[in-house]
Amino acid sequence: MSKNxxxxxxxxxxxxxxxxxxxxxxGYGIARRIEQTSGDRLSLNYGTLYPSLLKLEQExxxxxxWGTSDNNRKxxxxxxxxxxxxxxxxxxxxxxxxTAIVARFFAPLEHQS
Amino acid sequence: MKKLRGWLLRFKGLFAREARxxxxxxxxxxxxxxxxxxxxxxxxSSQEARRVALMKLGGLDQAKEAYRDxxxxxxxxSVVQDLRFTLRQLRxxxxxxxxxxxMIALGISASAAIFAFVDAALIKxxxxxxxxxxxxxxETTPQIPRACLSYPDYLDWxxxxxxxxxxxxxxxxxxxxxxxxGMEKIAGASVSDGFFRTLGVTPILGRDxxxxxxxxxxxxxxxxxxxxxxxxxxxxxxxxxxxxxxxxLSYLVVGILPQNFHFAPVEDAEVWTTIHAGGGxxxxxxxHSLLGVARLKNGxxxxxxxxxxxxxAKELEVQYPDSNRNQGATVAPLSExxxxxxxxxxxxxxxxxxxxxxxxxxNVASLLLVxxxxxxxxxxxxxxxxxxxxxxxxxxxxEGLVIVVGGCVAGVMSSxxxxxxxxxxxxxxxxxxxxYLNNLGLNVRVLAFVFAVxxxxxxxxxxxPAFRLSTLDVREGMAEGGRGSAGKVWTRIGSxxxxxxxxxAMVLLVGAGLLxxxxxxxxxxxxxxxxxxxxxxxxxxxxxxxxxxxxVALGRKVVEEIKSLPGITSVALAHTMPLSFNGMTDWIxxxxxxxxxxxxxxxxxQVSSEYFATLRARVLRGRTFADTEDAxxxxxxxxxxxxxxxxxxxxxxxGQRIGDTELSPSSIKEIIGVVDDIREGPxxxxxxxxxxxxxNQSPDSDxxxxxxxxxxxxxLIPTVSEAIRKIDSKINVSxxxxxxxxxxxxxxxxxxxxxxxxxxxxxxxxLLLGVVGLYGVTAYSVSQRTREIGVRIxxxxxxxxxxxxxxxxxxxxxxxxxxxxxxxxxxVATFMRKLLFGIPPWDITTLVCVAAVLGVSALxxxxxxxxxxxxxxxxxxxxxx
Numbered sequence: 001m002s003k004n005x006x007x008x009x010x011x012x013x014x015x016x017x018x019x020x021x022x023x024x025x026x027g028y029g030i031a032r033r034i035e036q037t038s039g040d041r042l043s044l045n046y047g048t049l050y051p052s053l054l055k056l057e058q059e060x061x062x063x064x065x066w067g068t069s070d071n072n073r074k075x076x077x078x079x080x081x082x083x084x085x086x087x088x089x090x091x092x093x094x095x096x097x098x099t100a101i102v103a104r105f106f107a108p109l110e111h112q113s
Numbered sequence: 114m115k116k117l118r119g120w121l122l123r124f125k126g127l128f129a130r131e132a133r134x135x136x137x138x139x140x141x142x143x144x145x146x147x148x149x150x151x152x153x154x155x156x157x158s159s160q161e162a163r164r165v166a167l168m169k170l171g172g173l174d175q176a177k178e179a180y181r182d183x184x185x186x187x188x189x190x191s192v193v194q195d196l197r198f199t200l201r202q203l204r205x206x207x208x209x210x211x212x213x214x215x216m217i218a219l220g221i222s223a224s225a226a227i228f229a230f231v232d233a234a235l236i237k238x239x240x241x242x243x244x245x246x247x248x249x250x251x252e253t254t255p256q257i258p259r260a261c262l263s264y265p266d267y268l269d270w271x272x273x274x275x276x277x278x279x280x281x282x283x284x285x286x287x288x289x290x291x292x293x294x295g296m297e298k299i300a301g302a303s304v305s306d307g308f309f310r311t312l313g314v315t316p317i318l319g320r321d322x323x324x325x326x327x328x329x330x331x332x333x334x335x336x337x338x339x340x341x342x343x344x345x346x347x348x349x350x351x352x353x354x355x356x357x358x359x360x361x362l363s364y365l366v367v368g369i370l371p372q373n374f375h376f377a378p379v380e381d382a383e384v385w386t387t388i389h390a391g392g393g394x395x396x397x398x399x400x401h402s403l404l405g406v407a408r409l410k411n412g413x414x415x416x417x418x419x420x421x422x423x424x425x426a427k428e429l430e431v432q433y434p435d436s437n438r439n440q441g442a443t444v445a446p447l448s449e450x451x452x453x454x455x456x457x458x459x460x461x462x463x464x465x466x467x468x469x470x471x472x473x474x475x476n477v478a479s480l481l482l483v484x485x486x487x488x489x490x491x492x493x494x495x496x497x498x499x500x501x502x503x504x505x506x507x508x509x510x511x512e513g514l515v516i517v518v519g520g521c522v523a524g525v526m527s528s529x530x531x532x533x534x535x536x537x538x539x540x541x542x543x544x545x546x547x548x549y550l551n552n553l554g555l556n557v558r559v560l561a562f563v564f565a566v567x568x569x570x571x572x573x574x575x576x577x578p579a580f581r582l583s584t585l586d587v588r589e590g591m592a593e594g595g596r597g598s599a600g601k602v603w604t605r606i607g608s609x610x611x612x613x614x615x616x617x618a619m620v621l622l623v624g625a626g627l628l629x630x631x632x633x634x635x636x637x638x639x640x641x642x643x644x645x646x647x648x649x650x651x652x653x654x655x656x657x658x659x660x661x662x663x664x665v666a667l668g669r670k671v672v673e674e675i676k677s678l679p680g681i682t683s684v685a686l687a688h689t690m691p692l693s694f695n696g697m698t699d700w701i702x703x704x705x706x707x708x709x710x711x712x713x714x715x716x717x718x719q720v721s722s723e724y725f726a727t728l729r730a731r732v733l734r735g736r737t738f739a740d741t742e743d744a745x746x747x748x749x750x751x752x753x754x755x756x757x758x759x760x761x762x763x764x765x766x767x768g769q770r771i772g773d774t775e776l777s778p779s780s781i782k783e784i785i786g787v788v789d790d791i792r793e794g795p796x797x798x799x800x801x802x803x804x805x806x807x808x809n810q811s812p813d814s815d816x817x818x819x820x821x822x823x824x825x826x827x828x829l830i831p832t833v834s835e836a837i838r839k840i841d842s843k844i845n846v847s848x849x850x851x852x853x854x855x856x857x858x859x860x861x862x863x864x865x866x867x868x869x870x871x872x873x874x875x876x877x878x879x880l881l882l883g884v885v886g887l888y889g890v891t892a893y894s895v896s897q898r899t900r901e902i903g904v905r906i907x908x909x910x911x912x913x914x915x916x917x918x919x920x921x922x923x924x925x926x927x928x929x930x931x932x933x934x935x936x937x938x939x940x941v942a943t944f945m946r947k948l949l950f951g952i953p954p955w956d957i958t959t960l961v962c963v964a965a966v967l968g969v970s971a972l973x974x975x976x977x978x979x980x981x982x983x984x985x986x987x988x989x990x991x992x993x994x
Contacts, residue, residue, distance in 0.1 A: 028144045032151075046144065046169050047176030050137070051183040058122045058183075071150055075143045076136075 217520025220473030242313020250405035301384035319368030329391030341383035375548030485578035513574030618883035619934020641791035642728035647852035664812035735786030756802035903990025923975030
């Protein structure tokens with residue numbers, strides 16, 4: 001994957017997973033965390049994050065609330081809801097299955113016999 | 114579920130737009146700040162930190178745009194934008210907005226109010242079971258299209274018919290109810306036992322009449338109307354099973370009718386009893402007093418029913434030639450009987466209101482056209498900036514919708530009020546004959562009507578400017594002051610609309626003119642007497658006055674008592690008053706003439722000796738009766754001119770003798786005088802031959818009193834009523850009125866007057882709107898041609914030439930409207946010929962007058978713009994653009 005492309009579905013999954021791991025977090029924090037987790041191999045256009053956050057919120061998987069950041073700055077915090085957690089579990093499962101299937105195709109030939 | 118929630122949130126997003134935008138801006142700002150903080154901590158200069166952070170965030174506006182698209186529904190969002198824009202535009206143009214909305218509201222209000230009446234009378238089903246299968250069934254005679262059935266005929270029809278599930282009869286009559294307060298006369302009806310079962314109506318309390326309850330030996334029972342039960346007995350359930358004193362006899366209350374039940378032919382009947390065919394009129398085959406209601410067998414058509422009853426009538430004619438000669442049969446849907454005369458009037462009014470609505474819509478459409486014209490530059494700019502054609506058209510659609518919705522809401526509200534006013538204008542005794550108008554108001558059907566009208570108006574309004582848009586040339590529209598062909602296109606469409614408007618106005622004006630003239634003609638009809646200064650009232654005496662001798666004595670006493678009052682000129686008694694109806698007929702035969710059994714049907718009236726003097730009727734020959742001519746003297750009769758002309762052409766009727774069909778000795782009377790025709794029926798009915806018997810030779814304890822006063826008749830009504838009651842407190846006096854009021858409130862007069870006023874009102878508004886439309890087109894055309902006119906004047910054109918130029922233009926339009934209007938109006942008038950009286954649909958004077966009115970108004974409307982054109986100053990006109 002080239003360095004600056006994240007497609008929509010995956011981005012949503014990454015956001016959910018990030019919130020699951022770190023708890024409530026603001027948009028900037030989520031963006032940084034995604035980049036860090038990818039070992040800086042993924043470069044995110046931060047602006048694209050916000051429509052995704054809005055969509056997830058409309059789906060009811062995350063909720064938002066204004067709060068104060070570590071540096072005493074006002075920031076909007078997002079957290080996972082209960083149905084968000086369920087959704088994450090579902091998507092994780094799906095993702096694992098998909099990657100497992102795809103992985104089989106790329107596995108060495110002798111594996112098949 | 115999740116999807117729905119998302120859409121709901123997005124829908125909600127349409128409305129909290131500003132708050133949301135601010136929140137996003139805050140969020141992005143805080144994002145930037147945190148990023149900058151981090152960058153500075155990483156050692157960047159503050160300027161560098163900000164630049165990098167901004168870059169990383171990406172195009173701020175794209176982010177916002179993407180966020181917005183996600184936050185709402187983009188299509189609706191832009192619709193909301195258009196709506197806001199429209200509202201802003203409309204607010205900026207209050208004159209246009211108010212005019213357009215008011216015109217729509219006016220049209221909607223008038224047509225919705227009239228439609229509510231049409232709905233109540235013609236659309237809403239009658240409160241019976243399966244009303245389409247109910248028929249009105251009765252006999253006919255050569256003279257009376259709907260004559261009554263006799264009881265023996267009814268029994269035969271019931272037995273011999275093959276088309277009815279059931280056939281029942283009713284007879285409207287009055288009862289005297291004895292209450293704690295005294296004797297009160299109330300409306301009611303007597304019916305055969307199965308009457309309510311035939312209608313499919315079940316009492317809400319108690320029971321229906323039993324089969325056989327209409328036989329002579331059955332006990333006296335009655336059913337109360339819901340209104341009477343509430344009004345007189347406070348809705349107490351115990352009343353069922355108790356007895357009331359009606360007509361001085363005891364009647365058992367057995368049931369209460371449902372609240373929504375009504376039966377217009379007997380008006381607001383309070384009491385329903387069964388007929389007890391024990392004697393009197395009901396046992397004679399020649400005495401016709403009943404009307405029939407039948408329920409058709411399934412699958413039998415009305416015409417098959419007519420064939421069947423006609424067959425029975427023919428059989429009876431052969432069997433009983435004496436009584437049933439020329440007695441035919443007729444059937445009609447019951448709804449026709451109930452709605453009766455109101456139907457053509459209502460349809461006429463609906464037509465009138467519809468035309469008014471049409472004019473209002475045309476006017477609004479042309480207003481919108483003018484507006485779209487003045488907005489050509491704005492549209493061209495938006496187009497050039499990339500707005501799609503669809504988007505611009507949508508703008509017009511929304512604008513049309515806003516105006517229509519506003520107009521409809523205002524119209525519905527004012528129609529509610531208009532209905533109240535219109536119902537309030539109906540006199541109470543007319544209302545009794547139209548019970549279906551109770552509970553008139555806004556219902557689902559009226560609202561559906563308004564919705565349908567509004568929807569079609571909205572389509573027209575949004576399409577007119579949209580259609581114009583397709584001819585819009587962006588480059589031309591942008592050009593400063595560019596007018597070119599577009600203005601002409603509009604003038605062409607606009608002038609067509611004006612011709613249409615003027616045509617419609619012309620049709621309405623002609624309709625109003627014809628109706629007014631008919632009404633005038635009706636009032637000019639000579640009733641054959643002087644209706645001014647006459648009081649009338651009905652006297653019903655109790656049973657002890659039933660004997661002839663007592664009735665005659667009572668009559669004399671009444672006359673004497675009233676005469677002794679001050680201000681009374683003369684007093685007369687009559688069984689049936691003039692101007693009420695043709696009917697109550699007698700079959701006569703002439704002594705000394707060949708007779709082959711034909712029915713010489715004439716109006717039969719019993720009147721007192723001073724009757725003709727009191728009415729100031731004209732006695733043409735012979736003499737009138739003396740008060741002393743009672744049962745002890747030879748029987749005498751007066752005839753009217755029509756009878757003399759019909760049966761004694763070229764002969765002197767005085768001294769001739771007439772009798773009943775058998776010439777039984779007791780029926781023979783000598784003709785002693787001829788009186789000029791008195792109108793017994795309504796003013797627009799024909800004159801029938803009539804005979805007048807002395808009251809004292811065939812008296813009755815129930816009669817009308819007619820009093821001529823020297824002046825101020827209305828103030829004397831209480832005194833006269835009191836004088837009669839003083840004779841015997843058990844005497845009931847009712848229907849006190851003046852002859853003028855009686856004439857004015859007669860149903861035919863009332864229907865004509867109200868429809869004339871309403872149509873005239875519609876026509877006046879239509880004229881106003883049409884003329885305003887003409888003014889608009891002419892003024893617009895002048896404003897478009899200012900430069901041309903300036904050039905003409907600069908080149909030496911006279912002011913009069915300019916006047917002529919503009920007036921000719923408007924004159925052509927007006928003339929086109931008038932000519933096409935006359936053609937259409939004659940066509941429409943032939944459809945409403947039934948409502949005209951004494952004039953043909955193509956009445957020349959009306960047409961000429963209406964054309965003149967419209968022509969003069971049009972001239973005035975175009976004179977103003979013409980004057981503006983003529984006063985154009987060439988220099989400023991040329992400089993202006």
